[in-house]
Amino acid sequence: MAFIADKQTLEDLNLLGKFKPHSIYNLFNKVHTTGGERLLDAMFAQPLTDPEAINARSSIFQYFQQQAFTFPLPTSVFRTAENYLSMGTGTNFPAVFAATFRKKAGAALVHDEQFAALKAGVVAALHILQSLRRFADALRVPEGSAYSNEAASLKTLLADRRLESVWGMGDHAALSFMQLVKYDLLLRHTLRDAVEKILERVYHLDVYIAVSGVAKDRLFSYARALPKTQHRVSTTALRHPALANAVANALSLSAECNLLFLTGANMAGKSTFMKSFGIAIYLAHMGFPVAAENMEFSVRDGLFSSINVPDNLSLGYSHFYAEVLRVKAVAQAVSEGKDLVVIFDELFKGTNVKDAYDATLAVTAAFAAYRNCCFIISTHIIEVGEPLKQQAAGVQFAFLPTVMDGPVPRYPYTLQAGITNDRHGMMIIGNERILEMM
Incomplete structure (x- = not known):
């Protein structure tokens, strides 16, 4: 069976594209022959699903x-x-x-x-x-x-x-x-x-x-593929393959704890961390080296992400409606029993805070029940965390912190357990002196 990764996912993670700047394909495209390039294209287009x-x-x-x-x-x-x-x-x-x-x-x-x-x-x-x-x-x-x-x-x-x-x-x-x-x-x-x-x-x-x-x-390493039935992925040091001096973080997901609920301020590194995970999953299914250490993973049927979901003016879709359709497509695949890796960056950011809170809580709790899949879901709505603990089992909570050096934020990009309470938006706006300009 072919590994599933749709156009949205491939674009979110910048995986393909000989002529796309900083694509993961270009990172590995150091071949000398046109036939070698065709073979590399085929490997990127068709990740494997057999652990052997x-x-x-x-x-x-x-x-x-x-x-x-x-x-x-x-x-x-x-x-x-x-x-x-x-x-x-x-x-x-x-x-x-x-x-x-x-x-x-x-x-x-x-x-x-x-x-x-x-x-x-x-x-x-x-x-x-x-x-x-x-x-x-x-x-x-x-x-x-x-x-x-x-x-x-x-x-x-x-x-x-x-x-x-x-x-x-x-x-x-x-x-x-x-x-x-x-x-x-x-x-x-x-x-x-x-x-x-x-x-x-x-x-x-x-x-x-x-x-x-x-x-x-x-200094990449090689992941070890495990049978699908083990339902787990773990690494002691995961980083983004295209970034020099990238900060590495440990991560472990399993059937018992299959969803990471991720919080953190803007610029704290949530999107980069999630992209790093998605890229590692994709490359690992290709049998390629990954920017991680001691990585083991159960083979999955596919990978879905929702990081940069655009609106669609020609069809009259707002950004929020496009987000809803994306969640619907992923929910359909999950409910069909497929073993998937799913990444959602800031669910429902295109609507008001109340609806975003309710929708994020309901959708996250529903996804967590599918123990054959693993999820990373990030949000700015940190209030979702406490009720989620009550409503869903198998969820681990982590955040990427912001350290304040006086009025100036600093981002260490190191994953920590728990839910952040960082609220530095107005401080950053103040640092840029926007209100004084007006």
């Missing part, structure tokens, strides 16, 4: 991080080879000979560049194959490790006897015309299926090396 598959992929990244591999192929040469191999050629020697001869004649008569491009492609492909074989020969993969099958597959493909003449090649640039015809037929026709499989292995290598390199540079 998640842990297997995670262990491959860990292996590559331990080995500290760098991408073994020159990027520009690989792109030349990749472009060349993506095009078709003749299906027999006479056809390839005739086509190559026409290209050579065109180069001599009218300075046509097709022959030079063909030769450059063959030379690049031969160079890549030789470099890749040296890399594969040097691989020492422990028996039974998650990468052992892929490593064995790569070595088997490169051990094809029809490639034997490639390994003894010296100066690729000195290829004769007949050698050029021979290798063009070999690479783009005779061994086309095998070469495509070799390229797929290269794309996987590219992603493994890129992602593990990011994990090493940023």
